[in-house]
Amino acid sequence: MEKNPTMLFVVAAALTNEVGEILLQMRPEGRQMAGLWEFPGGKVEQGESPESALARELKEELGIDVAASDLIPLTFASAQNGDRGMILLLYRCTQWIGQPAALDSPELKWLHPCDMDALPMPPADVPLVNFLKKFS
Numbered sequence: 001m002e003k004n005p006t007m008l009f010v011v012a013a014a015l016t017n018e019v020g021e022i023l024l025q026m027r028p029e030g031r032q033m034a035g036l037w038e039f040p041g042g043k044v045e046q047g048e049s050p051e052s053a054l055a056r057e058l059k060e061e062l063g064i065d066v067a068a069s070d071l072i073p074l075t076f077a078s079a080q081n082g083d084r085g086m087i088l089l090l091y092r093c094t095q096w097i098g099q100p101a102a103l104d105s106p107e108l109k110w111l112h113p114c115d116m117d118a119l120p121m122p123p124a125d126v127p128l129v130n131f132l133k134k135f136s
């Protein structure tokens, strides 16, 4: 990280329910990529581990409590984010406390990975969705 201080790390969760559906949220108006559907998550802040950043984002965005040990690394994507390189880390999560609520987005949707092609998502998410379609 020190050798590449411009790299942006983003963490995201494939929150998966008992029938294999995964939660997506719509990015709100006024934000970059508004209206696109994304995996809940956000940027890793200075001094945070990826897992504690993701647990923080899931609390802020959905109001749920997740233990860092329940975040299972799944896959990652590398993409350009404006003028910066971005690494997007996707974790599987099947255990949490609370009911996910749309605290930071206009809408939430549970859907199977094979149905995600029907929704507009950020370009960086394409390899993540392809991975989920293959291995979910």
Ligand SMILES: Nc1nc2c([nH]c(=O)n2[C@H]2C[C@H](O)[C@@H](COP(=O)(O)OP(=O)(O)OP(=O)(O)O)O2)c(=O)[nH]1
Binding pocket: 010, 011, 012, 032, 033, 037, 038, 039, 040, 041, 042, 043, 044, 057, 081, 088, 122, 123, 124, 125
């Ligand atoms: N959470 C999330 N972000 C994604 C996905 N795909 C993708 O390209 N991104 C991008 C969008 C944003 O440029 C960046 C995440 O930043 P964000 O703005 O949501 O982060 P944040 O919650 O920390 O918000 P902020 O404090 O910077 O406003 O990653 C995804 O599936 N989930």
